[in-house]
Amino acid sequence: MNTFAIAWDSIWHHRTRSFLTALGIIIGVFAVVTLTSLGSGVKAYVNQKFAGIGANLITVVPALPSAHSSGHGLGHNGGGQGGLALSGIPSTLSLGDVQALDHSHHPVLQAAAGVITVPELLSKGSTTASATIMGVSTPYFSMQNLTAAQGTLKGTGVVLGHNVAVSLFGHHPALGQTVTVGTTPFKVTGVLKSAEGAPGSDPNDTAYLPLAQALKVSGQTHVSEIILAASTAQNVPKAVTVARHILLARHPSHNFKIITSQEILKTVTSTTSVITDFLAGIAAISLLVGGIGIMNIMLVTVSERFREIGIRKALGARDGDILVQFLTESVLLALIGGFVGTIFSGVATHVVGKLVGIPAGLTVGSVLTAVFFSIGVGALFGVLPAMRAARLMPAEALRTE
Amino acid sequence: MAMEKSQAAPLIEIQDLTRRYGEGEATVHALRGISLTIGRGEMVALMGPSGSGKSTLMNILGLFDRPTSGQYRLNGQDMTRLTSRQQAQFRGRRIAFVFQGIHLLPRLTALANVELPMAYARMPASVRKKAALEALERLGVAHLKDRYPTEMSGGQAQRVAIARAIAPGPDLLLADEPTGALDRKSGELVLQAFQELHDATGVTILLVTHDPFVAQHAERIIALEDGQVIDDRPVADRLVAHATLRSSGGPS
Ligand SMILES: Nc1ncnc2c1ncn2[C@@H]1O[C@H](COP(=O)(O)OP(=O)(O)O)[C@@H](O)[C@H]1O
Numbered sequence: 217m218n219t220f221a222i223a224w225d226s227i228w229h230h231r232t233r234s235f236l237t238a239l240g241i242i243i244g245v246f247a248v249v250t251l252t253s254l255g256s257g258v259k260a261y262v263n264q265k266f267a268g269i270g271a272n273l274i275t276v277v278p279a280l281p282s283a284h285s286s287g288h289g290l291g292h293n294g295g296g297q298g299g300l301a302l303s304g305i306p307s308t309l310s311l312g313d314v315q316a317l318d319h320s321h322h323p324v325l326q327a328a329a330g331v332i333t334v335p336e337l338l339s340k341g342s343t344t345a346s347a348t349i350m351g352v353s354t355p356y357f358s359m360q361n362l363t364a365a366q367g368t369l370k371g372t373g374v375v376l377g378h379n380v381a382v383s384l385f386g387h388h389p390a391l392g393q394t395v396t397v398g399t400t401p402f403k404v405t406g407v408l409k410s411a412e413g414a415p416g417s418d419p420n421d422t423a424y425l426p427l428a429q430a431l432k433v434s435g436q437t438h439v440s441e442i443i444l445a446a447s448t449a450q451n452v453p454k455a456v457t458v459a460r461h462i463l464l465a466r467h468p469s470h471n472f473k474i475i476t477s478q479e480i481l482k483t484v485t486s487t488t489s490v491i492t493d494f495l496a497g498i499a500a501i502s503l504l505v506g507g508i509g510i511m512n513i514m515l516v517t518v519s520e521r522f523r524e525i526g527i528r529k530a531l532g533a534r535d536g537d538i539l540v541q542f543l544t545e546s547v548l549l550a551l552i553g554g555f556v557g558t559i560f561s562g563v564a565t566h567v568v569g570k571l572v573g574i575p576a577g578l579t580v581g582s583v584l585t586a587v588f589f590s591i592g593v594g595a596l597f598g599v600l601p602a603m604r605a606a607r608l609m610p611a612e613a614l615r616t617e
Numbered sequence: 618m619a620m621e622k623s624q625a626a627p628l629i630e631i632q633d634l635t636r637r638y639g640e641g642e643a644t645v646h647a648l649r650g651i652s653l654t655i656g657r658g659e660m661v662a663l664m665g666p667s668g669s670g671k672s673t674l675m676n677i678l679g680l681f682d683r684p685t686s687g688q689y690r691l692n693g694q695d696m697t698r699l700t701s702r703q704q705a706q707f708r709g710r711r712i713a714f715v716f717q718g719i720h721l722l723p724r725l726t727a728l729a730n731v732e733l734p735m736a737y738a739r740m741p742a743s744v745r746k747k748a749a750l751e752a753l754e755r756l757g758v759a760h761l762k763d764r765y766p767t768e769m770s771g772g773q774a775q776r777v778a779i780a781r782a783i784a785p786g787p788d789l790l791l792a793d794e795p796t797g798a799l800d801r802k803s804g805e806l807v808l809q810a811f812q813e814l815h816d817a818t819g820v821t822i823l824l825v826t827h828d829p830f831v832a833q834h835a836e837r838i839i840a841l842e843d844g845q846v847i848d849d850r851p852v853a854d855r856l857v858a859h860a861t862l863r864s865s866g867g868p869s
């Protein structure tokens with residue numbers, strides 16, 4: 217009978233007790249693995265979204281003069297009012313800047329689109345749609361992979377997102393109808409296909425005006441941000457250089473900031489990582505509690521098996537043999553807990569992923585984490601009881617009869 | 618033949634051996650300075666009233682316990698200075714022990730029990746199986762090799778335990794009231810087994826017993842009282858019963 221068989225025999229012999237002990241580990245491993253799996257699911261989701269739209273996109277946002285490190289202006293449908301960007305800095309980016317960038321004729325800089333948010337309501341007669349209204353230049357649509365279901369995206373009227381069109385016109389065609397932005401009437405010249413947006417924005421719930429019209433309607437003189445498309449994702453750094461050069465000529469005080477999608481992605485990913493690691497750390501505390509449960513039960517096991525330990529030592533077992541025997545038992549117990557916890561976690565992660573709509577499931581990393589933690593906890597908390605067993609003198613161990 | 622063995626080089630030499638338990642008021646002097654020499658191949662009975670220190674002495678000789686003071690040499694080697702790893706190498710292999718209770722591991726078969734000391738000694742599986750089967754054969758319990766301890770009688774189990782003790786070929790066989798838990802008839806068969814072993818292999822045996830009749834099977838009787846040797850003498854006419862017992866009540 218080898219060490220493993222002895223350990224299994226003992227665990228099986230006290231199965232209720234073993235199960236309750238393993239439960240602590242099951243819960244701990246479940247928590248840690250579920251959180252890390254969901255975390256990497258979110259990361260994968262974000263990556264996928266950013267890869268879908270615009271790994272080649274660059275955003276220019278207003279900044280304080282030559283402030284290279286002021287706040288980031290994430291997203292481009294935020295509530296920048298009256299030319300205020302998200303950071304709250306008055307925008308000095310103009311339609312002229314957009315045109316200068318768009319007509320740069322530089323091969324790495326494909327297109328430029330100005331973006332503003334129009335703080336007005338969209339309505340048809342007495343019906344008001346819950347839509348965000350944005351002013352964008354035409355290249356914006358192709359940058360965001362938005363295509364027309366009806367009409368054109370290059371018209372002079374308003375382009376409605378899929379949900380907006382449905383909420384205002386139901387199944388009737390929206391094209392050619394008139395809607396009101398604030399008090400100004402606009403013809404519907406295009407309707408978007410249903411689309412997925414980048415995290416935090418939903419084109420389906422947005423209505424788009426041509427940039428010049430939007431500036432007029434909202435009385436703004438500056439754009440909130442300018443989005444640039446580099447020819448390829450690889451050319452982003454070159455495009456940034458070109459854009460900075462063009463803009464510096466127009467804004468010598470350097471009151472703008474250039475952010476690449478890759479930088480935004482990095483920020484989002486690292487934020488997600490920090491949050492995930494933090495939560496996993498908290499979950500690890502429950503593993504610790506599970507480990508203490510193992511230590512407790514192993515101490516009981518050792519004192520119940522004094523006689524067996526005494527006999528084994530009387531027959532020539534070394535301290536190390538006994539130590540290994542009891543350590544094997546505690547590690548095996550923890551591994552069983554880890555295994556069950558991982559399975560539960562696999563199910564939970566899958567279900568949550570489905571519900572939330574992120575591609576979450578067990579990853580090799582999370583399973584390795586579970587195995588590593590289980591072995592670690594079993595060994596760490598098994599060592600004290602095992603040493604106590606190993607150090608017994610046979611006379612002492614055999615006296616308890 | 619017995620005289621020859623007594624005069625051979627001593628296997629055990631102990632000098633002024635003491636063992637105290639506890640501290641202060643509650644101190645128990647289990648051994649109060651014992652000096653003894655036991656020759657290689659002797660069969661010695663250790664007698665004395667309950668609490669006289671017999672088990673304490675056996676535990677120290679078996680390296681189950683350490684003396685408070687005094688000398689213990691086995692084969693001329695100082696046993697009081699061994700590390701716990703070195704002690705483990707003596708236990709079960711060079712010094713074997715048969716206990717009062719039946720100390721077989723309940724979840725192992727007879728064969729696995731007998732192999733265990735040799736397994737701890739890291740002997741190859743084939744060697745230990747052969748030695749284990751031989752020892753079971755010698756004790757007349759080879760047919761029980763695949764049984765678990767709960768499937769045997771007390772006498773059978775104790776003979777398996779003796780097989781376990783002698784299988785590695787120890788220099789010294791210690792038995793602390795090995796018949797204490799057995800009925801008279803099983804006890805006699807067990808004693809007879811010791812005697813046969815001694816005659817056949819010449820292994821040194823130290824046997825604790827309360828029973829004067831049992832003691833007569835030995836070549837020498839040492840009597841303890843209150844942690845001291847009060848008598849030590851050869852047995853005048855040793856009972857040599859095995860020849861007759863073998864034919865009448867031997868194991869089937
Ligand atoms: N571990 C121990 N702790 C305290 N006292 C002990 C211990 N072991 C034995 N004793 C005491 O030592 C004395 C001798 O015991 P023991 O050697 O078992 O005697 P015997 O085997 O001759 O009956 C007794 O008084 C006993 O109570």
Ligand SMILES: [Mg+2]
Pocket residue numbers: 671672673
């Ligand atoms: Mg005793």
